[in-house]
Amino acid sequence: NAGVMQNPRHLVRRRGQEARLRCSPMKGHSHVYWYRQLPEEGLKFMVYLQKENIIDESGMPKERFSAEFPKEGPSILRIQQVVRGDSAAYFCASSPTHSGSSYNEQFFGPGTRLTVL
Amino acid sequence: GNSVTQMEGPVTLSEEAFLTINCTYTATGYPSLFWYVQYPGEGLQLLLKATKADDKGSNKGFEATYRKETTSFHLEKGSVQVSDSAVYFCALSRVGQGAQKLVFGQGTRLTINP
Numbered sequence: 763n764a765g766v767m768q769n770p771r772h773l774v775r776r777r778g779q780e781a782r783l784r785c786s787p788m789k790g791h792s793h794v795y796w797y798r799q800l801p802e803e804g805l806k807f808m809v810y811l812q813k814e815n816i817i818d819e820s821g822m823p824k825e826r827f828s829a830e831f832p833k834e835g836p837s838i839l840r841i842q843q844v845v846r847g848d849s850a851a852y853f854c855a856s857s858p859t860h861s862g863s864s865y866n867e868q869f870f871g872p873g874t875r876l877t878v879l
Numbered sequence: 880g881n882s883v884t885q886m887e888g889p890v891t892l893s894e895e896a897f898l899t900i901n902c903t904y905t906a907t908g909y910p911s912l913f914w915y916v917q918y919p920g921e922g923l924q925l926l927l928k929a930t931k932a933d934d935k936g937s938n939k940g941f942e943a944t945y946r947k948e949t950t951s952f953h954l955e956k957g958s959v960q961v962s963d964s965a966v967y968f969c970a971l972s973r974v975g976q977g978a979q980k981l982v983f984g985q986g987t988r989l990t991i992n993p
Contacts, residue, residue, distance in 0.1 A: 766922065795979065804883070804968060804983035805923075818980065853922065857979070868981065870915075870922035 766856050766871035774877045781841040783874045787856030794837040795868060796829060799851040844878045851875050881906045885969050885984035892959055893992050900954040900987050902969035910971040912945055912952040917966045961991045
């Protein structure tokens with residue numbers, strides 16, 4: 763059973779370009795989470811999605827960032843008009859279910875390292 | 880709000896030394912607490928967890944006890960190995976609505992020399 767897959771592992775963009783980060787959850791997992799890790803900082807929650815639904819996007823910047831998890835295919839984190847401050851490691855995690863208020867273990871991918879020149 | 884503070888790194892030890900990585904938290908209610916480990920080039924893996932006060936999580940020789948009175952969840956191992964070299968993250972999850980959202984500390988890089 764393959765783990766959480768993220769691609770690309772490394773992405774270089776120039777200021778003003780768009781960045782698309784992909785995440786394929788583990789088989790049987792229908793919940794996806796995105797976290798961002800800025801240099802020398804811990805991971806910060808960005809967004810939580812289920813298939814075709816955004817459940818919690820309280821950690822997403824208000825502009826330029828969007829996320830989706832379509833019925834078919836991977837989850838996509840999209841950053842438009844990237845700036846140097848977007849340079850970070852972006853981690854995706856997935857979990858099998860969400861039952862009310864209980865915590866379900868999140869399985870993390872290897873991350874995408876975004877560098878904005 | 881909820882937050883996690885970890886011992887600053889990097890930490891360098893010799894093989895078979897005793898390890899402690901401090902972690903304290905601020906949270907409303909009674910969060911669940913976790914330690915994650917990240918080996919070079921890989922994603923984060925859950926190392927251990929504790930869901931209520933006085934619980935002790937343990938795995939691979941690592942232990943951490945949920946101390947409500949000191950709001951701490953320090954990671955310990957009696958005898959470290961070179962293969963334990965990694966970055967360690969302390970984290971909590973909120974109770975109730977938003978329980979799926981993990982709050983992480985900044986991470987502690989551990990290097991074990993032979």
